[in-house]
Each structure stands twice: as structure tokens, then as C-alpha cells.
Amino acid sequence: MARFGMVIDTLRCVGCMDCVVACKTENEVPEGFCRDWITTEVRGKFPTLTTEIRSERCNHCDRPPCVTCCPTGASHVEDFGRLVLVDRELCIGCKACLASCPYDARFIHPEGYADKCTFCVHRVREGKDPACVAVCPTRCMHFGDLDDPRSEVAKLLASRRHHALLPEAGTRPRIHFLT
Amino acid sequence: MLELTTTRANPMVDPSLQVWGWEIPVYLFLGGLVAGMMILSGYLLFSGRHQAHGSSTAFVPALSFVLLSLGMAALFLDLEHRAFVWRLYTTFEPASPMSWGSWILILVYPALAAALLVRPPAPLVRRSPRLATLSGRLLDRPGWPRAVGVASIVLGVLLGIYTGVLLSALGARPLWASGLLGPLFLVSGLSTAAALVHLLAGDPQERVLFARADNVFLGIELLLLGLFLVGLLSATEVHARAARLLLDGPFGALFWVGVVGLGILIPLGVQIAAVRHRVQHTPVAPLLVLGGGLLLRYVFVAAGQLSHWSPP
Numbered sequence: 001m002a003r004f005g006m007v008i009d010t011l012r013c014v015g016c017m018d019c020v021v022a023c024k025t026e027n028e029v030p031e032g033f034c035r036d037w038i039t040t041e042v043r044g045k046f047p048t049l050t051t052e053i054r055s056e057r058c059n060h061c062d063r064p065p066c067v068t069c070c071p072t073g074a075s076h077v078e079d080f081g082r083l084v085l086v087d088r089e090l091c092i093g094c095k096a097c098l099a100s101c102p103y104d105a106r107f108i109h110p111e112g113y114a115d116k117c118t119f120c121v122h123r124v125r126e127g128k129d130p131a132c133v134a135v136c137p138t139r140c141m142h143f144g145d146l147d148d149p150r151s152e153v154a155k156l157l158a159s160r161r162h163h164a165l166l167p168e169a170g171t172r173p174r175i176h177f178l179t
Numbered sequence: 180m181l182e183l184t185t186t187r188a189n190p191m192v193d194p195s196l197q198v199w200g201w202e203i204p205v206y207l208f209l210g211g212l213v214a215g216m217m218i219l220s221g222y223l224l225f226s227g228r229h230q231a232h233g234s235s236t237a238f239v240p241a242l243s244f245v246l247l248s249l250g251m252a253a254l255f256l257d258l259e260h261r262a263f264v265w266r267l268y269t270t271f272e273p274a275s276p277m278s279w280g281s282w283i284l285i286l287v288y289p290a291l292a293a294a295l296l297v298r299p300p301a302p303l304v305r306r307s308p309r310l311a312t313l314s315g316r317l318l319d320r321p322g323w324p325r326a327v328g329v330a331s332i333v334l335g336v337l338l339g340i341y342t343g344v345l346l347s348a349l350g351a352r353p354l355w356a357s358g359l360l361g362p363l364f365l366v367s368g369l370s371t372a373a374a375l376v377h378l379l380a381g382d383p384q385e386r387v388l389f390a391r392a393d394n395v396f397l398g399i400e401l402l403l404l405g406l407f408l409v410g411l412l413s414a415t416e417v418h419a420r421a422a423r424l425l426l427d428g429p430f431g432a433l434f435w436v437g438v439v440g441l442g443i444l445i446p447l448g449v450q451i452a453a454v455r456h457r458v459q460h461t462p463v464a465p466l467l468v469l470g471g472g473l474l475l476r477y478v479f480v481a482a483g484q485l486s487h488w489s490p491p
Contacts (some may be wrong), residue, residue: 029297032190033189033190034189037185038185039184039186039187041181042180042181042182043180044180045180056185056187065349065351067464068275069275069276069277069348069349070275070277071265071277072263072266072278073272074266089263090266090445091261091266092259092260093258093259093260094258095199095257096275096277096349098191098196099198099199099349099351099484100349100351101351102350102351102487102488104189104192104193104196106192107190107191107192108190108191112260112261113260144363150323166489168415168417169350170350176303
């Protein structure tokens, strides 16, 4: 069974927000909300500063706290690609999943259910990349099966230095950032 | 230096999580209060004290019924997808404390109804005399009040602990990442319940009994609060930072003055003096305990949402 994840090259990302716009368009994300966003991290002390620009979204964690806390099973791990998804017909809008996510990746859709990145599951089922990956002008985003050693994402992780966000939170995120 | 900027600005999430307003603290407070009242009335039923003239068992189950329903109404108001609330009862998710809680609440109502039948309130009996007949038939079975008492205590403990576990299961918020939240909220529920029954009880002996019990609960609550803070301060930097939200951060004044001072220490002092006959029993101490219990939930829910794993 595939275990989909994302690898994002922070040395190539310029923070152009094409991924954000593509996601909003593809998934009809309501105005004022976003499923993905750009974070800029500046570290160090002048003049030795470093900047990392990251395209961030739900990490589709291997140990998703949003799934374990959900009282109705609305938040679940889909068999297809082990994606973490929300069934809006089951969601009661209790917001426990929002509170359980260390990445604050979820929000409440104006219609009342919890919403977040799906890795564009509807596109992936058709063999396409998620919209954010497909439009990236610097080709810094890569999507694929992390468990398949022949996949591009697995090869990149094997060959490049990388990190994930808040590994200390213990959720085993599946988005990795190349540095 | 570490500087983070983000383009994300999702409502209720940014700049800091604010998904739960007044409804959840009120729900947790009333849930804890009812849990405590179930344990206390369960004790009275189990020990046979319910037979005493003016026993609070004549009004506690009915009052619990009303208060729990108000709490459930607050919870319902907090939901964003209210039309789907029935989905809670189409599944049982063993890993989710909220799923446990929703099923426990379903069991609590029949237990309250059973306790109500042991000693039905006089106004209800006047309206429906059949209630007294039914109660009389049940009381023909000598083990009935004791069985109802045990059920009330067990469900009360589960309900009281659940109100704390609900938060402590959300590990993404470091302030809530403590196994002590369950016992702390249970004891706080017991303390507020003892205060409310102390306030309303007609039997002077019961009033003294509940004042004494409240002093013990307040003492344990203070101890658990201390252990909770020590646990966070001696854990990771993230947890210590979360503890400082209460100690000297934005919730410091509410915590020290409202929760610890007015909610625990002052009523504890007043009630110790009252049970030693140095001052008279007045409603002041129980009212302060009730206010402190509500404030405790508010402070924990609000400060917990402000705590996070990301760098400051």
C-alpha cells in the first residue's frame, strides 16, 4: 500500500505563492481561508542570517492526532495512499481536531465542517500530482510514495539533507523539506 | 534570532488558536459539577443517609439533570456543524475521549433518573403522585438505593475525569499535556458540587458534612495544581513555557488571584473557620468556590489554546 508524502526543496522555493493560489482554485477554498501557505523562517545574527522559505500544509502524519481525537470517525486515514482526510458528512464541527494539530493546518469551513489539505486526492486518484506540485514554477515540490525506493521522493530523501516540522511533537509528519 | 512569518490567516487559528470560547469552559464546569454531585449523592444513597429528613438527595438528582442539560446545550452551541450532532451516536471511537464522553453522558441520564426515583422531589410528587408509588415499589427492594448509589459514584467519577482527559488528550497544546488534568478536574468538580450542596442543603448536619468535605477537596485540588505545574516546569522547554502562561504570563493574574486566591485559599480559610465554629456558615465561601471552579476551566481552556509547540 502506498504511503504518499511530499518533498519540498527549500533551496529552490522562492515563496511565489503559486501553490497557494493553485490550491484555492483547484479546491474552491473559500475566501479568507487557505489549505496551504508560505512560511519564511529567518535564523542567525546579522550578518550571518539564513532564510528558509517553505510551502506548508497538512502533514498527513503517520501518527495523526486529529484522527485519534475525532469522536465520529470523520477524520480518518484513507486506505488510498494513507492520506488523512475528513468526511464532511460525519464531522460535527467540535474542533477537537483543530486543537490537536501541532501545525494548525486545519480550519472550520464556513459550512461548518473541519477542512484541510487533501493532497488533492481527486487528482492523485487520476494519476496526477496535487495542484500545488503541478503548478510550481521552480519545480521545488515533489509528490509520491515514500515507501517506494524507486520513487522520486524516496530518492531525494536518500540523497539530500532534509528535515520535517516539529518532529518532537511525535506525529511523524510526511512532508519533508530539503535543505 | 529566529523570526517566522506566515501568509496563513485562517479564522479561529491565526494568530493563535481560539476555537473554544465560553461554551466549552461552561460545559466542562457544569459537567464536573454534575459529576461531583453524582458522587456525593451516590455516597448518601450508599450509606443510607438519604433517609434523613431534609436530605439533599431529594433535590440533587433533579438539579443535576437541569445543570447537565444546560452544559450539553452549551456544548451544542459550540458545535459548528450542529445538524450532524447525531453522528456522535452512530459510532464509538475508543481512542477519542470525546466519543467516550458522549456515551458516558448517555448513561448518566438514566442513573440520574434512578437516583431521582429513590427520593423524588416533593414538587414532582405533587404533580405526579404515581411517582411516589413507583418510588415505593423500588424501595421495597432493599439493595436498590445502594445499587443506585454505586452506579452514581462510578459514572460520576468517569464523567469528572473525562472533563479533564478531554483536554489532556490533545497533546498539540503543551499546557494540557498532563495526566493530572483528569484528577484535577474531578476534584474541582467534587469541590464545586460540595459547595453547591452546602449552599442549598436544608439539613444543618449535611451542611457541615459538605463544608468539611469541601475543605478536603480544596486541599487536594491545591496539591494537584501544584503537582501539575511542577510536572510542566520540569518537562521540556515547550511545556515550561506553557506553564508560565499561568505563572507570570497573560493568565497570571486570573490564575493567582481568581483561581488560587479567591477560588481556593480564601474559601478554604473561611470554611475551616466555619467548621471550627469560629465564624458562621455563610454563602460567601461556597459562592467563591463555584466561581473559582468556573474560572479554573476558563483559564485552562483559554491558556491551553495559546500554548503551542512552535518556537515563541
